[in-house]
Amino acid sequence: MLFLELRKILNIKLLLLLFIFNYIFYFLFIEFNFEYFPNGRPANDAYRILNEMKHSFGKTMDESEYEAFKKSYDERILEANKYLQSKEEAVNLGITTYSELVQGDDENEKLNNLRYKIFHKEGVNVFWEIQAQNNMLESYNYKDDQNYGSEDFFITKDTKDRLKEIANNGSYFSSLIFDNYNELIKYTVFLIILSIAIMTSPLFIKDRQNKLVYLQYSSKIGRNLFKKKLAAALITSFLLVTVQLTVFFTLYSTNDTNIFFDMNVSSFYNGFTSWFDLTFGEYIILTVAAAYLLGLIFTVITAFLSSIVPNYLTIIGIQVPIMFVTFTYVLKYFIERLTEITLPSYFLHISYTILVFVIISMIVIRWQKEKRIDILY
Structure with missing residues (x-):
């Protein structure tokens, strides 16, 4: 049946x-x-960097590994600076560093065109990788102050302890x-x-x-x-x-x-x-x-x-x-x-x-x- x-x-x-x-x-x-x-950039670059970190650091990142990660970020900044200094278009605009490129006047049409060319037309990897690494470094630096995406909720001693534990777990x-x-x-x-x-x-x-x-x-x-x-x-x-x-x-x-x-x-x-x-x-x-x-x-x-x-x-x-x-x-x-x-x-x-x-x-x-x-x- x-x-x-x-x-x-x-x-x-x-x-x-x-x-x-x-x-x-x-x-x-x-x-x-x-x-x-x-999906898109810098997500692709972040995923690639995460894979590199997993092979280098394993499951967690301790302080020494964080310093190594920060050093690689600084090296990418130097690489981006050298790239800009080699571009006549950037030098003529007085743009010789990464910070000048991303923090410059948004009303400057020539600067906006330069940004678009570097990030989108040429798709220079190092500039996207810097963005991806910067997001991770900022999250790490403020890890003790985060609720990790938690919306407003009543924070008890248990939740505080758990948040502190996560801030220190190295994942x-x-x-x-x-x-x-x-x-x-x-x-x-x-x-x-x-x-x-x-x-x-x-x-x-x-x-x-x-x-x-x-x-x-x-x-x-x-x-x-x-x-x-x-x-x-x-x-x-x-x-x-x-x-x-x-x-x-x-x-x-x-x-x-x-x-x-x-x-x-x-x-x-x-x-x-x-x-x-x-x-x-x-x-x-x-x-x-x-x-x-x-x-x-x-x-x-x-x-x-x-x-x-x-x-x-x-x-x-x-x-x-x-x-x-x-x-x-x-x-x-x-x-x-x-x-x-x-x-x-x-x-x-x-x-x-x-x-x-x-x-x-x-x-x-x-x-x-x-x-x-x-x-x-």
Whole structure:
């Protein structure tokens, strides 16, 4: 019986529809963050420098390594100065140093043309690299005064201690990498939830429209189909999440961020602060676990709706606001901000526990009603 229910869910027409939907969604919302990572300059230069640092410094940067990094910055400044001093156009304008170039009068048209030529037409690497390094040096110099991207929140002794700990942990993991992954996983999980809604919405509605419920409710075996159908939906969702995450991480591997997997995501150079000492690899594992859990939770929600609504139009009308809330709030707190310091340290545990409890309660209540429901329903 379970196998038959699986075949009904995984029919070729629905799978084809799902494939087309996933294909369109990918090119509309996901492809950009794969295709253009890092996106532009100085992001490309910052990523290249981060790779150099990882090979030179390892997972963290201590004071001596910071001095070496600052020395390389000073050397790039000298290189930029020599470049300007060799350019007749720059010398004629009295521009012989990097600081004169970037801090000069913005109203000077000739100076603006020179800047555009150096940065954009010629794309001289050293000038972009200086910008990238300068951003990191400024973040490092002010690391004791930062909240690391945390919005206004009530700062307790625990949060102060955690912020101080991060300021001294030496990690230089970048928001360039973290934000890219968070954006990708958010849309991927949303795609998973939408796909689950497409696959499981017909679960009970199709039988009701075909008048099969009259046969089902007339026998004990038929009434037990609720559990079989739900089990089939959960198995389908598990497979769906697995396939979609496999495709996602296959594509994500092309971003070449695996070198940073062992770095602490909480750093002076990242806008995210975790309550826990999570490496980037551990954070990825946590988001994968969250994706599976949310997938199973939304499977039960869709199955529950399918068992009580009369037709497809009704279930779509109910799911639209649910998906809006999911994208706006659920993914924000349950994927993007997992373990973030602006949320209570126990938020992750309690919120998922409540969600699971509510979902189990929905199953139990509906199953009890299925056993007692009148055949004229």
